[in-house]
Amino acid sequence: MQPIPDVNQRIARISAHLHPPKYQMEESSVLRRANCRAKGGAPGFRVAILGAAGGIGQPLAMLMKMNPLVSVLHLYDVVNAPGVTADISHMDTGAVVRGFLGQQQLEAALTGMDLVIIPAGVPRKPGMTRDDLFKINAGIVKTLCEGIAKCCPRAIVNLISNPVNSTVPIAAEVFKKAGTYDPKRLLGVTMLDVVRANTFVAEVLGLDPRDVDVPVVGGHAGVTILPLLSQVKPPSSFTQEEINYLTDRIQNGGTEVVEAKAGAGSATLSMAYAAVKFADACLRGLRGDAGVVECAFVSSQVTELPFFATKVRLGRNGIDEVYSLGPLNEYERIGLEKAKKELAGSIEKGVSFIRG
Ligand SMILES: NC(=O)c1ccc[n+]([C@@H]2O[C@H](COP(=O)([O-])OP(=O)(O)OC[C@H]3O[C@@H](n4cnc5c(N)ncnc54)[C@H](O)[C@@H]3O)[C@@H](O)[C@H]2O)c1
Numbered sequence: 001m002q003p004i005p006d007v008n009q010r011i012a013r014i015s016a017h018l019h020p021p022k023y024q025m026e027e028s029s030v031l032r033r034a035n036c037r038a039k040g041g042a043p044g045f046r047v048a049i050l051g052a053a054g055g056i057g058q059p060l061a062m063l064m065k066m067n068p069l070v071s072v073l074h075l076y077d078v079v080n081a082p083g084v085t086a087d088i089s090h091m092d093t094g095a096v097v098r099g100f101l102g103q104q105q106l107e108a109a110l111t112g113m114d115l116v117i118i119p120a121g122v123p124r125k126p127g128m129t130r131d132d133l134f135k136i137n138a139g140i141v142k143t144l145c146e147g148i149a150k151c152c153p154r155a156i157v158n159l160i161s162n163p164v165n166s167t168v169p170i171a172a173e174v175f176k177k178a179g180t181y182d183p184k185r186l187l188g189v190t191m192l193d194v195v196r197a198n199t200f201v202a203e204v205l206g207l208d209p210r211d212v213d214v215p216v217v218g219g220h221a222g223v224t225i226l227p228l229l230s231q232v233k234p235p236s237s238f239t240q241e242e243i244n245y246l247t248d249r250i251q252n253g254g255t256e257v258v259e260a261k262a263g264a265g266s267a268t269l270s271m272a273y274a275a276v277k278f279a280d281a282c283l284r285g286l287r288g289d290a291g292v293v294e295c296a297f298v299s300s301q302v303t304e305l306p307f308f309a310t311k312v313r314l315g316r317n318g319i320d321e322v323y324s325l326g327p328l329n330e331y332e333r334i335g336l337e338k339a340k341k342e343l344a345g346s347i348e349k350g351v352s353f354i355r356g
């Protein structure tokens, strides 16, 4: 007996859903939502994660799917984006999730985005510096930023890929070349240094880390990571031994994780937590919340260097204000000179990569 036509159509539809064409995740997920009358268009921001299938990208995607400020979440990677997208999309939170695989889907992933978070690129192995990642990650960041300049030039960009001290200048140069550069919208993510500093200082002081605020300035590698222990809140005093221990541990927190993972990568879970904390601050700023202040590596006139990490106030257009360093003690002034020396070279390396 011939099946009646509308049963045939239903079978075809179900079969298409069970066996979606490999490179058409976007179309198949739109179809599925249409058929199920999924509710889209909830108020909120559109966020893309580039490198979403990686060690940072996956927990970051999960945490962003849980963020009530996010209405649309685009997950882009050159591998495994379909699996991560299918998995995350089953979470019963508001954001609509769409996956994008490979360079040919980059533009679709970026179009219309308010915030783009970039954890794409290779991580360190024991014995490597972050600068050793430049060779591979510089090109990745360049390509992704060219896509941003073309498809969502007004998006806020949170750049995680290392070496941050060079990749942020690379991104700025790409945007300048495209005529889209807005220094208020490009932020290198140094939040993990603050998260670590809060944790380690709280341990020493015997406090809850949630009650501690440590400004960390400079950049995101070794001596360029400069915790300002004289400005810790609540106001606290430390012995010289505690200052040496804390400064060293905060500056080498990344290496501590790289060594403990013994070849299996660098910080991913604490980084995803830090990235979400920072992205949430950017989204609250975009929403118009007052007094949203976090540390980030940004275009700056605080020192003679063109980029520097300090506290910044986030608003509807990205960075509303870059704060000065505040009073430093002698130990911090010496640290600042060391940090600036190394930062100058890393920034120049990023700029030259684009300018040639
Ligand atoms: N800023 C920070 O505080 C901080 C902290 C931790 C790690 N990181 C850096 O973040 C980066 C990612 O770390 P991870 O542990 O997630 O690495 P990972 O290797 O686990 O994941 C990286 C992901 O990027 C993807 N990728 C590679 N090339 C791409 C491209 N052209 N377009 C899109 N995606 C691409 C890979 O497929 C992979 O899924 C590293 O450079 C690491 O050093 C920065």
Ligand SMILES: O=C(O)C[C@H](O)C(=O)O
Binding pocket: 123, 124, 130, 162, 192, 253, 254, 255, 257, 258, 266, 267
């Ligand atoms: O240390 C690394 O290479 C990753 C990251 O920059 C970190 O600080 O954990």
